[in-house]
């Protein structure tokens with residue numbers, strides 16, 4: 440019997456890692472292996488999932504829909520050789536066109552051992568309401584188009600206000616929206632929802648050079664007010680930022696930093712490390728990584744920083 444593959448897609452910061460974490464926690468004894476793809480060279484998503492499962496493999500420094508297709512296949516073969524999973528979950532990076540991953544998974548040898556079963560797209564309801572241009576975003580549209588099912592995240596307090604959103608998704612041919620009350624389906628109910636209409640010949644039409652990123656790290660804690668000022672100044676250029684931070688003002692505290700759009704958060708992190716590791720992602724037209732790096736170095740690493 441082949442092992443089913445569940446592919447989780449969704450735009451930058453939509454909530455893919457949060458969803459998988461919840462799924463792994465509620466797996467009910469099912470043996471799940473997870474592959475997560477971070478666009479940058481710092482494997483933050485894999486670190487965030489490590490606490491939930493031992494079988495998490497991170498693929499970094501590229502996108503599994505294009506440059507890392509070979510790595511994806513190698514990793515899948517390794518998982519199948521070494522373990523006996525009942526389900527393999529793949530988290531695509533937020534900039535991935537799922538079509539590239541679907542094509543990679545059509546590999547005739549892999550197909551006999553592990554088969555793409557269902558594509559679940561996480562859709563950020565908050566992003567859609569604050570950023571209506573998202574509906575026209577070709578990458579976002581490609582992620583929706585590939586999906587078998589859609590899970591909404593970041594729901595407004597009153598679910599009635601979701602009706603226009605769900606109606607519009609239904610008009611795009613994606614009526615199988617669930618989770619409007621914030622609930623997610625049990626992992627077993629996610630399997631078997633694919634329509635098996637994969638077309639290996641289909642090519643991605645997405646501009647793979649649209650995004651750029653900066654990975655920045657330092658070995659000592661930084662000034663919290665300076666960091667907050669700097670991120671406030673950069674946030675208009677960024678689509679997504681995340682990282683592990685320590686601050687001089689909070690000795691002994693290890694923090695996870697998240698930014699999606701303009702919303703930033705800091706939360707205690709399981710990962711204990713000295714210093715900081717940060718990934719900043721934006722569109723090439725808005726975000727200049729070299730200028731941002733210079734600002735981070737000058738404003739956080741100088742003696743008065």
Ligand SMILES: Nc1nc2c(ncn2[C@@H]2O[C@H](COP(=O)(O)OP(=O)(O)OP(=O)(O)O)[C@@H](O)[C@H]2O)c(=O)[nH]1
Pocket residue numbers: 449450451452453454455456457458484532533591592593594679681697698699704
């Ligand atoms: N309020 C709320 N916040 C959420 C929800 N899902 C995710 N978040 C928050 O959104 C931020 C991004 O969540 P992730 O799960 O890391 O998103 P992602 O899609 O994996 O992000 P990338 O892989 O970096 O594109 C984090 O701060 C989460 O805590 C949700 O349903 N409600």
